[in-house]
Amino acid sequence: MKASKSFAMAAVLALVAALLGACGASGNGSGNVGGKEGGEAAPSASAASPSASSAAPDKIYIPVISKGFQHQFWQAVKQGSEKAAKELGVEVTFEGPDTETQVDKQIEMLQAALDKKPQAIALAALDSKAVIPLLQKAQAAHIPVVGFDSGVDSDIPVSTAATDNLKAAALAADKMAELIGGKGEIALVVHDQTSRTGVDRRDGFKKEIEAKYPDIKIVDTQYGGGDHLKSTDLTKAIIQAHPNLKGIFGSNEGSAVGVVNAITELKRDDIVVIGYDSGKAQMDAIRSGKMAGAVTQDPIGIGYWAVKAAYMAYKGEAVDKTIDTGFHWYDKNNIDSDEIKPLLYE
Amino acid sequence: MEMAAPTSLSRLAIFRKTGAFQKLLAFASLILLIVVFSASSPNFFKFDNIVGILLATAVTGVLALGSTFVIITGGIDLAVGTVMTFSSVIAGVIITFGSGSIVLGIAGAVAAGALCGAASGFAVSRMNIPPFIATLAVMMMTKGLSLVISGTKPIYFVDTPDFAKIALGTSIEAIIPGFAIPNAVFIFFGMAIIASLLLSKTIVGRYNFALGSNEEAARLSGINVRRWKIVIYTITGAFSGVAGILMASRLNSAQPALGQGYELEAIAAVVIGGTSLSGGRGSILGTVIGALIMSVLTNGLRILSVPQEWQTVIIGGVVLLAVYADMIRRRNA
Numbered sequence: 001m002k003a004s005k006s007f008a009m010a011a012v013l014a015l016v017a018a019l020l021g022a023c024g025a026s027g028n029g030s031g032n033v034g035g036k037e038g039g040e041a042a043p044s045a046s047a048a049s050p051s052a053s054s055a056a057p058d059k060i061y062i063p064v065i066s067k068g069f070q071h072q073f074w075q076a077v078k079q080g081s082e083k084a085a086k087e088l089g090v091e092v093t094f095e096g097p098d099t100e101t102q103v104d105k106q107i108e109m110l111q112a113a114l115d116k117k118p119q120a121i122a123l124a125a126l127d128s129k130a131v132i133p134l135l136q137k138a139q140a141a142h143i144p145v146v147g148f149d150s151g152v153d154s155d156i157p158v159s160t161a162a163t164d165n166l167k168a169a170a171l172a173a174d175k176m177a178e179l180i181g182g183k184g185e186i187a188l189v190v191h192d193q194t195s196r197t198g199v200d201r202r203d204g205f206k207k208e209i210e211a212k213y214p215d216i217k218i219v220d221t222q223y224g225g226g227d228h229l230k231s232t233d234l235t236k237a238i239i240q241a242h243p244n245l246k247g248i249f250g251s252n253e254g255s256a257v258g259v260v261n262a263i264t265e266l267k268r269d270d271i272v273v274i275g276y277d278s279g280k281a282q283m284d285a286i287r288s289g290k291m292a293g294a295v296t297q298d299p300i301g302i303g304y305w306a307v308k309a310a311y312m313a314y315k316g317e318a319v320d321k322t323i324d325t326g327f328h329w330y331d332k333n334n335i336d337s338d339e340i341k342p343l344l345y346e
Numbered sequence: 347m348e349m350a351a352p353t354s355l356s357r358l359a360i361f362r363k364t365g366a367f368q369k370l371l372a373f374a375s376l377i378l379l380i381v382v383f384s385a386s387s388p389n390f391f392k393f394d395n396i397v398g399i400l401l402a403t404a405v406t407g408v409l410a411l412g413s414t415f416v417i418i419t420g421g422i423d424l425a426v427g428t429v430m431t432f433s434s435v436i437a438g439v440i441i442t443f444g445s446g447s448i449v450l451g452i453a454g455a456v457a458a459g460a461l462c463g464a465a466s467g468f469a470v471s472r473m474n475i476p477p478f479i480a481t482l483a484v485m486m487m488t489k490g491l492s493l494v495i496s497g498t499k500p501i502y503f504v505d506t507p508d509f510a511k512i513a514l515g516t517s518i519e520a521i522i523p524g525f526a527i528p529n530a531v532f533i534f535f536g537m538a539i540i541a542s543l544l545l546s547k548t549i550v551g552r553y554n555f556a557l558g559s560n561e562e563a564a565r566l567s568g569i570n571v572r573r574w575k576i577v578i579y580t581i582t583g584a585f586s587g588v589a590g591i592l593m594a595s596r597l598n599s600a601q602p603a604l605g606q607g608y609e610l611e612a613i614a615a616v617v618i619g620g621t622s623l624s625g626g627r628g629s630i631l632g633t634v635i636g637a638l639i640m641s642v643l644t645n646g647l648r649i650l651s652v653p654q655e656w657q658t659v660i661i662g663g664v665v666l667l668a669v670y671a672d673m674i675r676r677r678n679a
Contacts, residue, residue, distance in 0.1 A: 193654070193655070223654050228599075233401075239651040240392065240649060243389065
């Protein structure tokens with residue numbers, strides 16, 4: 001009994017030590033990107049809450065609240081935000097919830113960011129209505145907010161740096177129509193039915209097909225949560241249910257890779273696959289011809305402009321209400337071109 | 347137990363008590379589902395689609411097999427999904443960044459899974475942390491570690507094309523030409539046989555049931571409860587390791603951000619298969635049937651183009667019914 005008690009104590013102490021160590025590390029390291037001097041001069045405690053309650057900050061701090069973190073797309077956005085931070089000499093932190101459904105978690109992150117009294121905030125809202133009360137708080141505190149990746153239903157954000165997903169998906173639809181010869185059955189594998197990007201890409205694609213191509217029929221739309229394996233299995237079911245399918249559109253990286261896996265497993269290379277975003281698996285599929293092509297956004301540009309617009313807003317400079325960060329079609333002919341290559345991430 | 351005269355009534359009672367009733371019920375539901383879907387769509391009962399269903403069962407099925415062990419002790423393992431991912435990342439590190447040896451990668455993944463399981467078991471038995479919390483902690487840690495080790499990037503197995511064949515190769519064709527069933531399906535059934543033997547023929551299995559029925563009684567009869575719990579959680583972890591290899595092989599990559607949520611599907615499969623969440627009762631055959639019910643249902647609803655929102659509602663309803671059937675059976679037993 002005694003032994004186990006002292007063991008328990010030791011275990012708890014070890015855990016506490018590990019946690020403290022981890023906190024210290026994040027305070028010094030990832031907590032202040034692009035602000036090396038500030039981080040080294042100041043003790044880690046102040047680095048974690050930069051410029052708290054100081055009227056004239058010696059360091060501009062812009063928290064970037066993203067929709068995600070683990071996904072490679074968001075890592076590319078993060079890269080862009082760090083690029084802007086370095087260029088402008090500001091300090092940014094980048095965080096986002098684990099999945100793009102954790103609206104509550106994102107709100108906590110936004111609240112915590114506001115509490116640090118930053119000079120400006122960049123936000124990619126998961127639920128554009130749910131964040132409005134906090135945006136009003138920001139407005140009251142004179143903290144300019146810049147939206148990125150998708151808009152917010154409010155005029156509080158001074159600017160929004162985003163891809164026009166409706167237009168981008170319409171481009172994918174035009175390409176699909178061209179590649180299947182303007183008629184036949186097609187299906188959509190979408191990452192989810194509630195997020196702005198999921199809805200816009202689905203609707204942008206559907207509307208374009210309905211408006212311009214009466215002989216093309218969308219026979220099924222399913223949602224795989226962007227999970228590669230689930231998207232694979234559900235695409236296989238779609239193909240089984242509709243053997244005459246001529247094309248499938250995958251609305252993000254996980255969905256598109258799932259579609260490629262499915263046609264590979266079923267040996268249905270005759271089906272035209274169109275994807276979205278990049279990632280190594282998708283790029284390989286395009287190079288090998290399994291995927292006809294994909295629409296890419298400019299994730300680095302999105303991150304870059306989010307921080308830059310926030311900085312400009314803080315400085316009182318004029319910023320456009322919307323910054324279209326653009327989108328491009330790529331296939332095996334231009335995948336290595338100078339125009340496309342910098343937009344793709346592995 | 348008192349010996350009853352073999353009247354038809356008591357035979358029915360025995361029949362119910364051994365869980366055969368539930369297994370039969372689950373099996374009958376599976377057959378019914380297959381019949382209904384086959385009748386509703388000409389595209390359901392086709393060789394390719396049946397193979398697709400079996401393949402879709404493999405990953406969650408192996409997770410469910412492993413989960414059965416812990417659930418029979420009356421515990422729960424919430425970490426199986428992320429431990430699976432962690433194992434696949436370890437396989438990726440060994441194979442792609444390390445030696446390039448697939449065998450070593452497989453061994454490493456299973457060992458990593460087993461180690462995570464042992465950690466859960468240790469927390470449950472030595473630190474007396476309730477299984478729900480202990481495995482929740484392991485779930486978070488393995489999820490984070492997968493991202494840390496992989497640098498939040500998928501690890502691809504492009505230099506080792508044989509790795510993808512573990513799941514998707516069709517070795518059976520060497521014996522029966524034209525019978526293109528992917529290896530993953532056979533690995534799933536092979537793991538089911540191993541699990542079944544472990545549970546019914548070995549001391550681990552016997553102690554597993556003893557622990558789940560009455561832990562105190564098991565302790566008093568001289569079973570080293572703590573040690574065997576660690577062993578059981580380790581087995582569950584090793585199965586997650588195998589699932590990790592199957593997943594990585596099928597995606598030809600270790601995807602560090604996936605995995606969470608799979609544990610709930612595994613638990614659902616186990617419960618549908620008649621394993622009691624309060625411990626002491628359960629079977630591998632039941633879990634196999636439970637896992638098949640889940641994937642037949644998912645596939646069939648997709649084939650019928652049922653809107654996805656409703657698919658989720660229906661599957662939830664099935665889980666509810668299964669647990670209710672289990673409770674009624676226990677009340678009658």
